[in-house]
Amino acid sequence: MSGSRLSDSALTxxxxxxxxxxYLVTTELLPPDRPLLASTMRALPAGLILLAIGRTLPRGVWWWRSLVLGVLNIGAFFYLLFVAAYHLPGGVAALMTTVQPMIVLVLSALLLKDRIRPVHVAACVLGAAGVALLVLQPDAGLDAVGLAAGLLAAVSMASGIVLTKHWQRPARVGLLTFTGWQLTVGGLVLLPFTLLGEGLPGSVTADNLAGFAYLGLVGALFAYSIWFRGVQRLPALAVSFLGFGSPLAATLLGYFVLDQALSPLQVVGALTVVAAVVLSQPRPTRRAAAPSEERSETPVAS
Structure with a gap:
């Protein structure tokens, strides 16, 4: 992998x-049993901040495209993610994301005309096995609602990744503005459901405010900006596999912050996840070529 591709993958x-x-912030800092409120507060303030900075609204087809991407990448994904977080242990909730690269693999072949290669299939299997070793412990709590929400969240995000790659970012629109469109749409779609379905809490603690601030500024504004940058620069499947960093981080945070045990199988699972991510990342082709051709090589994985 070239230096620029390596840095793009690392940042993404x-x-x-x-x-x-x-998962940690939800259970430790946010008001209990309010996934809609958590989703809205994560998306809408960050989106409005970015809109105020960019001062550019969508035009033409980008009105409905922003609506679709905002729902898939933000609105539906956030809500389903928080439902899973409230119903399942963090690692088990993250386990459901392992189907995401498989969905991306199929959608990329259909929409982006990418070839499905044996290395892609092997990375999918390896990644799923690694996450399973990470989170499927004998005492893992399994809940049907949480499992369904986690699965649908993976479908939503996978569709959003491929459509974002397929449509690309409109010309002369900055990355922060593009991110702001989607965060704002996602937040606005969630807002009426939040007000009607959950309402506002009777009181908000300092911990609640800290949790909302972290999820909005760090978990949404910053994280989604670098995520969409990666979607633009890297192959869709490679970006999708980087999502395995989520269950890995959730498991490690549980170990270091919540004093949860980390078994030898989980260590093997963590190493397996890392191997799957590395395997899925783009690499330059190996062929005899003139120096000028070598500089314009394209990655194999796409």
Whole structure:
């Protein structure tokens, strides 16, 4: 992998690592049993901040495209993620994301005309096995609502990744503005459901405010900016595999912050996840070529 591709992958991977902390923040800092409120507060303030900075609204087809991407990448994904976080242990909730690369693999073949290669399939299997070793422990709590929400969250995010890659960012629109469109749409879609379905809490503690601030500024504004940058620069499947950093981070935070045990199988699982991510990342082709051709090589994984 070239230096620029390596740095792009490393920066993009930081977003799922941050999202892995969502499970810890949700259970430790946010008001209980309010996934809609948590989703709205994560998306809408960050989106409005970015809109105020960019001062540019969508035009033409980008009105409905922003609506679709905002729902898939933000609105539906956030809500389903928080439902899973409230119903399942963090690692088990993250386990459901392992189907995401498989969905991306199929959608990329259909929409982006990417070839499905044996290395892609192997990375999918390896990643799923690694996450399973990380989170499927004998005492893991399994809840049907949480499992369904986690699965649908993976479908939503996978569709959003491929459509974002397929449509690309409109010309002369900055990355922060593009991110702001989606965060704002996602937040606005969630807002009426939040007010009607949950309402506002009777009181808000300092811990609640700290949790909302972290999820909005770090978990949404910053993390999604570098995530969409990665979607633009890296192959869709490679970006999707970086999402495995979320369950890895959730498991490690549980170990270091909540004093949860980390078994030898979980250590093997963590190493397996890392191997799957590395395997899925783009690499330059190996062929005899003139120097000018070598500089324009494209990655194999796409």
């Amino acid at each position: 991977a930081l977003a799922p690592v941050i999202w892995g902390s969502t």
